[in-house]
Amino acid sequence: TWPVLWAGIYATLYAITSHFLNRRFPGYEHHRPLHPLSEAFVWTRSLWRKHWFKLRERKLARSLQDASAGSFFLVPLQTHNDAQIRVHSDFRDIPTFIEDVMRSFAEYAPADQRLVIKHHPMDRGYREYGPLIRRLTAKYQLLGRVDYVHDVHLPMLLDRARGTVVINSTVGLSSILHGTPVCVLGDPVYHMPGLTHQGTLHSFWNNPG
DSSP states (O other): OHHHHHHHHHHHHHHHHHHHHGGGOTTOOOSSOOOHHHHHHHHHHHHHHHHHHHHHTHHHHHHHHHSOTTSEEEEEOOOTTOHHHHHHBSOSSHHHHHHHHHHHHHHHSOTTOEEEEEOOGGGTTTOOOHHHHHHHHHHTTOTTTEEEESSSOHHHHHHHOSEEEESSOTHHHHHHHTTOOEEESBOOTTOSTTTSOOSOHHHHTTOOO
16 A cells, blocks of 8 residues: 555656646656646556455455466566557557457467466556456457456466566566566567577467477
8 A cells, every 4th residue: 555655646746846847848758648637646546446456356366376387377567658668569559469469379378278467556547458358358269268467466476377478578577587488579688598488479378488
């Protein structure tokens, strides 16, 4: 609770400062819209959602913790406005990434594997991909094989996952630290032989390395 509360306070103060002092820096362009009221609303919603998802996901978190190691693949999402996606990847946005991964998983992953998609904690108040993932789950006939989580402990997921799929997130480095194979779909600095999967996403599901 406290980290989210303070993050919200700092984000709102940052937005207030930017809003009232931006005339002193007429050439500055921020990478996303900033307004004090919208930031205050977003972080208030983030705090509420954190408690709601933590309560709602308790049973799922226990099932993932008790799941056999290597029985699911992890897909940690990045924030919707991450400049690394626009600059160092071929994806237009996060929904495009989600659909590409789910389509590939449906076509090429072993039938006994699950897919765990984890929302970025700093994006909790800004975006919610539940409706999209439910629609894609039905579209690609993945009922019972896809879990969408927000507040499940990331290190636990990395310890138990068969592999991790990222665009260029630093979670890829954390996955390497946990000894979990990584497939990157962007252009991070750590994408090199011996550290990450060098094949395609389609091949990763059956031979993560």
